[in-house]
Amino acid sequence: MSTETVTISKLGVHGHGIAHGDHGPIYVPYALPGETVAIARNGNQGTIISLTTASPDRVEPLCRHFDPDRDACGGCSLQHLADAPYHAFKRDIVVEALRAKGLTPEVNPLVVCKPGQRRRTVFSARRTENGLLLGFNRAETNHIVSIEECPIASPGIVSRLGAVRAVAEALAGGGDIIRLSVTETLSGLDLAADGSKPLSDKQRRNVIETVLGLKGIARVSSNGEILVEPQKPQVDFGGVTVSPPPGTFMQATREAEEAMSALVLAHVGKSKRVADLFAGSGTFSLRLARIARVHAVEGEEKPLKALDQAARNTQGLKPVSVEKRDLFRRPLTAKELKVFDAVVFDPPRAGAEAQVKELAQSGVKKIAAVSCNPLTLARDLRVLVDSGYTIRSVTPVDQFLWSPHVEAVALLER
Structure with a gap:
């Protein structure tokens, strides 16, 4: 381990400051662009010893557990960055992931989530x-x-x-x-x-x-x-009460869920038949059922059962059919997808590569892609664009506050 003084040139995708060393980049947690810091260096990793020149974008963290000089909690990595550059950093994660795949669609401003919203x-x-x-x-x-x-x-x-x-x-x-x-x-x-x-x-x-x-x-x-x-336990998905199974996936904040749902519903518009893939307990399916017939597909039985029960017990919804299916191993085929006017998919971080290849050949008019991983989202969008789809917009959503993680909703049409 050695000590040296470095100048931070930019933030990396994990929120660490990056300095240029003689043998490549040096990653320095809690450092910001423009700062000069003395570090203890171990390989390509640096730990701040002292701050010589502070960035004007540095702010006082809200939480006492965010303190690299003490026993810092690892839940947040960017509490020390002012709002405007932080929001730009989050949006740029999505922009750069798309650009790496040769995609330059309209990327909307970040949908901002506030402290105290994580449920x-x-x-x-x-x-x-x-x-x-x-x-x-x-x-x-x-x-x-x-x-x-x-x-x-x-x-x-x-x-x-x-x-x-x-x-x-x-x-x-x-x-x-x-x-x-x-x-x-x-x-x-x-x-x-x-x-x-x-x-x-x-x-x-x-x-x-x-x-x-x-x-x-x-x-x-x-x-x-x-x-x-x-x-x-009960949760509300757009006015429909659902009793989810233990440990089921849910969007991290209600506010982000509402923002993403509004984008999806507006895009689907007057579609009469919609497929919701990787449907979980019905975050999108049950909202979509207010305006269209929905076919919800999910690989796990318990959340699908919760979705089905909620749909059956709620008046005023259009028909909701459910199907238990591993979409990684057995995606809906292009032929099966042809009956739908629109498709919504919200896969895990690995993305939906196999399913997207079938979607690309389906001719479905409208697609809404929701993702918590800009890299796999960009990969999947590249496949769709290459098959004739146009990306109308991409909206980054900051429901993982002060972390390097960001959600995004991409809307496509053929």
Whole structure:
């Protein structure tokens, strides 16, 4: 390890400052473009020792856990960057991913999300000799930084951190790390533990007794098994109430979900038959069913069942059909897709390469692509453009506040 002084030229896609060294780029977390910093260097990684020249875009972070000089939580990487350059950085991630595939469509301004809007948070928890650690991992480590606040999380989660901690303590056994997804629902917090060993009968009783003595906890599950459910968790998808299964995927913020849904619905317009692929529990399907017949396709049975039940129990929707299908291994074929006027797809980070190849040959008039990974989105859009589709717009959505992750909605027509 050596020490040296470097000047930061730009931000990398992970939010780290990048300096040009004699043997290539040096990545310096918490540094900003234009800053001169003394660093401890280990290979191509640098740790700030002191800040010689600060950027005018540097601001005071909101959270006390965002402090690289102490035990910094790894949940955020860009709290120290002012809003305007931060928003530009997020939009540029999408622009550059598209440009790398030769795509230069209109990219709209970033849809901004504010602090306190995150309704789903994944904590790490571990029992130690000094008590329970509940918080987030320090960047690129398994070290848990125990937290007392979180400015990105909703008040409904932050105000109940004590209850979350009590449940985590009941779940945690030995020194193993468990992942605890906490989702704010209309009926209380839904806690889903993942990665824990099978619980003993004593642990199960302890979890149940703990939850029944608390307020505001709707459900607790472990590795998909419901342990206790004082209230059935419920979420609202455009006026349709859904009871999602434990640990199911949901958009990180309600505000981002509403913004993305508005873009999708406006694009679909007067389409009469719509396919919603990778449909989950119905984020888009149930909204689309207000205006069109919907065929919802999802690889996991439980969220699809929740979607189906919600559609059946809601008046005023057009027909919704459901299909359990692994779209990675068995995508809807071009022939099957020809009956639809529009297709919406919202895949995991890996994207929808196999499905997009079929879509490209289908002749479907309108496509709305929703993605949390600009790189795989750009790859998939390239396939569609090469087959004759035009990208009408791409809208980046910042539901992963102060992180290098960004959502995007691309709207295409043939």
